[in-house]
Amino acid sequence: MKILVLLFLSKLTLFLRLLLLVFFFHNQVHASGETESPTTLKVIQDKKLVQTLTYSYLDQHPQKQYLKIPQDPAYDNQPREYDAIPFQALFPQIKKNPNTFFQIKATDGFTSLLSADKLLHQDQTKSIAYLAFEPPQKWPLLSKSHKTAGPFYLIWSHPELSHIQKEEWPYSIVTIEIKTNSLENLFPQIFPKPISKANSASQKGLHVFVKNCFTCHTLNQAGESSMGPDLNLPMNPTEYFKPKILKQFIRAPESVRTWPNRKMVGFNKDQLSERELDQLISYLQIMALQKKLPDLKK
Numbered sequence: 644m645k646i647l648v649l650l651f652l653s654k655l656t657l658f659l660r661l662l663l664l665v666f667f668f669h670n671q672v673h674a675s676g677e678t679e680s681p682t683t684l685k686v687i688q689d690k691k692l693v694q695t696l697t698y699s700y701l702d703q704h705p706q707k708q709y710l711k712i713p714q715d716p717a718y719d720n721q722p723r724e725y726d727a728i729p730f731q732a733l734f735p736q737i738k739k740n741p742n743t744f745f746q747i748k749a750t751d752g753f754t755s756l757l758s759a760d761k762l763l764h765q766d767q768t769k770s771i772a773y774l775a776f777e778p779p780q781k782w783p784l785l786s787k788s789h790k791t792a793g794p795f796y797l798i799w800s801h802p803e804l805s806h807i808q809k810e811e812w813p814y815s816i817v818t819i820e821i822k823t824n825s826l827e828n829l830f831p832q833i834f835p836k837p838i839s840k841a842n843s844a845s846q847k848g849l850h851v852f853v854k855n856c857f858t859c860h861t862l863n864q865a866g867e868s869s870m871g872p873d874l875n876l877p878m879n880p881t882e883y884f885k886p887k888i889l890k891q892f893i894r895a896p897e898s899v900r901t902w903p904n905r906k907m908v909g910f911n912k913d914q915l916s917e918r919e920l921d922q923l924i925s926y927l928q929i930m931a932l933q934k935k936l937p938d939l940k941k
């Protein structure tokens with residue numbers, strides 16, 4: 644009888660131990676699930692990690708400011724407020740220069756390419772860039788998403804002064820890569836050639852493309868965006884959309900075709916004038932004749 648009781652007790656402790664183990668693992672899984680979003684921002688230059696920005700570093704930064712954004716593009720143009728650091732204060736070592744670019748990558752493959760000239764000046768007559776950082780209590784969720792605009796978001800004071808477009812407000816930023824080279828050396832495959840007066844509209848269209856479309860689309864596989872399809876390979880949209888329909892698509896993609904997971908948002912006339920849209924179409928038409936895979940020697 645005594646033996647039986649002992650046996651029962653030892654089985655019981657084994658059972659309790661197992662129960663504890665299960666409980667422990669269950670909690671572990673939960674804890675790691677909640678901290679999955681990256682809270683550091685990696686800064687890369689010449690393929691090397693040069694800086695790691697963290698919440699506590701930014702929160703204690705002497706140039707921290709509280710910024711009111713009257714129309715926040717990430718939050719359906721609603722007013723929002725952020726703790727943010729002037730972008731220029733984070734990169735004192737980088738010189739203002741039209742041939743230095745910041746390639747800013749988001750978690751979803753959205754990639755903005757912004758010149759150091761635009762991001763690093765302190766001229767109050769122009770729009771000034773700031774890096775907003777998400778506090779531990781988190782920003783609200785973006786509409787139609789289970790994510791916030793955090794952990795890092797590039798915002799602008801007085802965006803109207805330099806005509807800053809919605810594509811220039813990258814959110815959910817994970818890396819910033821500093822590239823010191825001209826746009827043509829960085830991405831030769833997106834340049835229309837030969838450069839002549841006859842195709843000056845397409846030259847202007849190139850810049851319209853870089854500002855508005857390059858964030859989500861590659862062209863001739865140049866660029867690092869991975870949200871939308873390449874706009875020249877294997878086929879250029881001017882080869883299968885009538886010009887009128889392509890323009891309509893860019894203004895309002897849902898008026899051409901629609902489905903629940905559609906991601907591209909149309910460009911209205913304030914974001915892209917009729918003239919810029921025509922320049923963009925001429926650019927795409929010229930590029931259809933210049934299909935080129937990246938030069939693998941580089």
Ligand code: HEC
Pocket residue numbers: 753810852855856857858859860870871872874880892893896904905906907908910923
């Ligand atoms: C926010 C990201 C984003 C931006 C900015 C963007 N696109 Fe798109 N685009 C997409 C995605 C994603 C698709 C695939 C369809 C979808 O999910 O909406 C797409 C599809 C397209 C298509 C249709 C291709 C096909 O064959 O179905 C064309 C053409 C196009 N985009 C052109 C442009 C042009 C031109 C611009 C710049 C004025 C631009 N896009 C800006 C994300 C974007």
